[in-house]
Amino acid sequence: MRGTRTSRRASALVIVIWTVAIAATIVAGLQIATYRQAVLGNEALARVQARWAARAGLETMIAIMEWHTGNPDPDDALAMINELDDNAIGDLETGSYDIRHFLDDVEYVGPMDEHAKANINLLSSNDLLNIPDMTPDVAGAITDWRDADEEQSMIGAEKSYYANRGLGYEPRNGNLRSFAELELVAGVWPEYIRGEDWNLNGRLDSNEDDGEQSWPEDKADGILDAGWSSILTSFSRTSPNGASGEPRLNLKVATAEDVTERTGISAPQAAALLQYAQTPNARLESLLTTPLSLLGSGNTPAQPQGGTTGGGRTNRSSGGRSTGGTGVAQAGPGDLDANALGRVLNECSLQEFTRPLPGKININTVSGRVLRDVFDMNPKLVDTLLSRRDARPTGLTSVADILEIPGMTREVLAPLAKHLDVQSFVFTVSSVGRSSTGGTECEILATVDRSTLPAQILSYREP
Template sequence: MSRARRDANGRRGTVLAITLMIVALMTMTAAAMLFRTTAEVTGAAAGRRGEQARLAAMSGIRQAISILDAPADTPVDIVDNPDLFQNQRVADHGTAAWYFTVFAPAAEATDAVRYGLIDEAGKININTADEETLANLGLDAERVACLLDWRDRDHEPRSDGAEQAYYASLQPIPYRTKNGPVITLEELLLVKGFDASVIVGEDANVNGLLDANEDDGNESFPPDDADGQLDRGLAAVATPISYERNMSVDGRPRININGEESELRKLASETSLPEQTVEFIRTVRKAGERFAHPAQLLEMRATVPADAVGGDERSRRRGRGSRRGPENVTVTSGVGTRELPEVLDRLTTRSGGSKTKVPGLVNVNTASANVLAALPEISDNTARQIVDLRDSIADEQKQTPAWLYAEGLLDADRFRQVAPRLTARSFQYRVRSVGFAWPGGQFRVVEAVIDLAGERPRIMYLRDLTRRGLPTAIDVDELTGAVMP
């Protein structure tokens, strides 16, 4: 415009010509103003409708929170529940209605999503997993080393790893290493050796569906192996966020079996563990030993100096199976199938009480076979057995991981080794929700991580995923049916 005016000012001509020019300029100005006004109106409408779509998506997050916050005695299917999570109408403005759908990648299928939440305790925590577990996730040695260097607090690079010296040398933009926990899986893109194919595999648009371009080899982005299967990379098996509070299922502080006498006294007064077990714990402690984890008590035998047993009135009654030698005696814990659930639920070896965060435990009731098999002590075969069997186990039995031992899936030795990595509970859920209008088609996608480990549920993480595109086809027939019954 200003250039057009400058050109006009520099031109010579008759009054008529100038008048015509002015008229022409005025027309242009009007047209331009009209265009600008139209663009602004359209933009405002898109902004408003975009905001409405975002609010509809947030209704899905709110729905998830209220379901997770409901009393435990009213169990609700949060894994795949279209009645609660698919095409839920939240507003009707006459010309358009607003809906949300909460969706997640299906466990097996790659041609449809499920309508439910993503359990973060069902995955391997990349902030706490050890070297072997990370390697079992399919990361090569260099990536494992670089990830460990990225998250550990020191500046000493492992032989295959990378610390600040490497990241400072990057061009064009050097950056700082984290030396702390990873917050999102995408953050791993900053770590040496990691790229999108490691993090999301072949699922370039991260929707859990096998899209055509994700199964055509190198014909189109992303590269894939065209085998009809969707490799979802780390996203399917790993999380940066999972923890629980160190308390029992009913919310009581656990008893620290490495604690002081006042703490050990609670074993008799606050648990229904057999006297033999209580006495065993005291005897081991009196012998100067400490426990690594409560699961260590399973079928445990200990050889202790004779004077550790029978020092006071309680320990004079030695446990069954005790055998007195000249100087040492062997005592047994009396912890078997019946006692194990209470041992796991009520006892701890951590100090700090119930406020302590215990990060990175894997929920044996929800983890996929791939996740379970990534734990060093669990074979592929056992992982498959766990997944096959758990639907037939009563909920009450599944309150602790003890059922893996009770059902004979792990022997006592294996169970003791793997138990410190396991839980039977989940406190963090990832929720992906798309809010959309019909008719109209505006949509927004949001992702939240909801944390249930505190007094009240809270959103610990929230982001917009709209740029990834519409995550799942909206079933319009079903939708119009819902709007106009």
């Protein structure tokens, strides 16, 4: 009896031990599965946190841009840019964001100003030929890609060229809409366009700074050499609004009263300006290089004569007028002084803005490389211009201010004048978000146009 009871107890003990062992195994298995799920959950959560942190950075930039479009400060050309830069790094409860870009071999905190580069849609074949690695056939092909006609330039490429090579596409015969589109143009190599910045985000990513370890090949020197993308853009736009925020006054249809009210210039000056506006090929920037009295009379500086006046304006003889001086400072009583010229350039136009037009370079943010490599400016003059510009806490508030910089004569300014502005409207924001739990990162790359409200996203990707 006793033996049987002992053996039963032993059997029960074995069963209990087994049960406990099996239960323990099940619990351990459950724990592992739950742990894995928790890890996956945390990773997913961290990705969401990082993505929304990046988005918060972008939204912050857009909010600042929109505020300054609605509330412009005509006396401070840098107000918005400074505020963007001051808010380009931010902390949130669940993460942080960081917005930066490379320009002229230096990394800056803040969004990339597309107006710091030259808009490829505004460049002539001659401008294009100044660019490093540019050859005449590629410059011709870019011009043909852009121009509306099908007439092949001397060594360019129109529709037939692409068809004969079975490329499956043809030139747009219109302005390039993205910078990567340039790679479709005959003879253009991605290496020229991107340099080391293979994902075209204006940032030095790890694969772009590790030599030959990963594509692309790079110098691994901590500096982003972004090829043509560092000096050219297709995104910058001209604003239909003046520096005051009001729609620009179209001089082709405005009255003298409109002009005096808007710019504060005298009635005779307004009349002369309106008269010039009616001449064929009139360009507002010509005022920078030629006094109003010569433009309004339909004369050129080369053949100055006392022409007809536009409303009692005093004509001056050509005797004392030099085109080699410091510009508007020599203007006569009928001409515009620097302040008046600045207001005219900032508030008027010679066209209706029925569609977005390619943007100009902002002299307050343009890189020295753009002035040297695209506009072929003397390097010493570029240094003077940039140091004078950087010394002004509120920047240059009118293109006319440039004439105060030593060496910026009318001759130097003439080929450049049509490319210059003092404002920026399009920025590319590379916002990298980081989750506060773990180091998960997510980048959002968006190009924002603030020229009209609400701001428009011209391009968006998550590289």
